[in-house]
Amino acid sequence: STVLSALYLGPASGTAAVTTTLGAGWQVLAPETTPAAVLPLLPQVHAILDASMKVPLRQAELDTAVHLKLIATATTGADHIDSKALAARSIPLLTLKGQKQVLNELTPAAELSWMLLMACARHLRAANRHVEAGLWDREKFPGMLLKGRILGLIGCGRIGQWMSRYATAFGMRVIGYDPYLPETEWPATIERTDLDTLLQNAHAVSIHVHLSDETRGLVGPREFTLIRPGTILINTSRGAICDEDALLQALESGHLGGYGTDVLEGEPAIQTSRIWQYAQKHDNCLITPHIGGFSPDAVDIVLKFAATRIRDFFAT
Numbered sequence: 677s678t679v680l681s682a683l684y685l686g687p688a689s690g691t692a693a694v695t696t697t698l699g700a701g702w703q704v705l706a707p708e709t710t711p712a713a714v715l716p717l718l719p720q721v722h723a724i725l726d727a728s729m730k731v732p733l734r735q736a737e738l739d740t741a742v743h744l745k746l747i748a749t750a751t752t753g754a755d756h757i758d759s760k761a762l763a764a765r766s767i768p769l770l771t772l773k774g775q776k777q778v779l780n781e782l783t784p785a786a787e788l789s790w791m792l793l794m795a796c797a798r799h800l801r802a803a804n805r806h807v808e809a810g811l812w813d814r815e816k817f818p819g820m821l822l823k824g825r826i827l828g829l830i831g832c833g834r835i836g837q838w839m840s841r842y843a844t845a846f847g848m849r850v851i852g853y854d855p856y857l858p859e860t861e862w863p864a865t866i867e868r869t870d871l872d873t874l875l876q877n878a879h880a881v882s883i884h885v886h887l888s889d890e891t892r893g894l895v896g897p898r899e900f901t902l903i904r905p906g907t908i909l910i911n912t913s914r915g916a917i918c919d920e921d922a923l924l925q926a927l928e929s930g931h932l933g934g935y936g937t938d939v940l941e942g943e944p945a946i947q948t949s950r951i952w953q954y955a956q957k958h959d960n961c962l963i964t965p966h967i968g969g970f971s972p973d974a975v976d977i978v979l980k981f982a983a984t985r986i987r988d989f990f991a992t
């Protein structure tokens with residue numbers, strides 16, 4: 677039988693997962709993800725598995741891929757691929773968009789959100805700096821217990837629902853605001869509420885919504901006045917969902933107990949961010965560089981999913 681060629685575009689660490697999943701009958705080409713390395717290979721490939729989004733595949737490039745029958749991406753977006761040019765040749769473009777069974781398996785952003793919440797509750801940043809300075813005074817760091825307290829989730833989709841499971845395991849009560857999640861999909865671990873009630877009752881608030889015209893500044897001056905004093909706010913979604921002036925004021929006045937975030941407005945140009953500037957001087961603001969989604973374990977899950985789709989497509 678003939679050997680088929682799959683072009684894999686992604687981190688080298690994922691090549692084994694792709695090769696194993698495709699199995700016998702497939703040759704996997706795994707060049708560097710640059711146009712110079714990739715384009716010469718296009719004429720010989722039958723399928724492309726794209727996890728990198730680094731090589732634009734427009735009409736001109738796709739025209740050289742004369743044997744191409746399928747592209748499967750390991751990403752939800754695929755703006756770098758000319759889907760019209762593919763459709764004209766009846767070549768399917770399979771992305772992760774809407775593929776709930778695999779997306780629901782991906783927990784890295786939820787796990788990072790939970791870490792930020794715990795770190796803020798126990799003053800991790802300040803306590804660690806304290807020890808690094810050669811000090812050992814436990815009374816400086818009164819921890820906030822999660823057990824028995826209320827977590828408020830703004831957005832109760834994929835990541836929000838993982839957060840609710842972690843919170844339940846820690847003995848928290850979970851309330852959530854999500855005007856678009858249908859009642860039939862509402863998880864049993866979250867009590868449905870409105871935004872104001874959520875802000876007035878939660879001891880920790882975590883944001884899990886996409887940035888849109890509607891969610892830009894969703895947590896603004898009015899919302900910060902409703903938040904209970906001492907509340908911990910977690911944001912791994914997008915910086916602009918919190919109004920920067922109002923957030924800064926809530927931090928500076930001491931109204932907010934802490935802010936843990938993986939995202940900044942204007943990232944990666946962070947030096948101009950006033951939240952980053954605040955964190956230079958204050959330990960109750962903990963920032964990570966948008967690492968929430970990134971974990972090789974999760975990359976393997978999506979690569980295996982995409983490779984299975986390619987294998988099955990050619991098997992039928």
Ligand code: NAD
Binds near residue numbers: 885
């Ligand atoms: P999701 O689509 O599964 O859930 C989002 C939820 O927000 C939906 O249930 C939706 O109904 C709800 N929603 C929409 N508008 C709302 C509003 N105005 N108020 C309240 N809820 C509203 O998305 P997800 O996978 O849970 O991801 C959530 C966010 O996390 C996204 O913004 C995504 O970009 C971000 N994210 C960040 C990282 C990272 O590396 N930090 C990684 C993955 C995802």
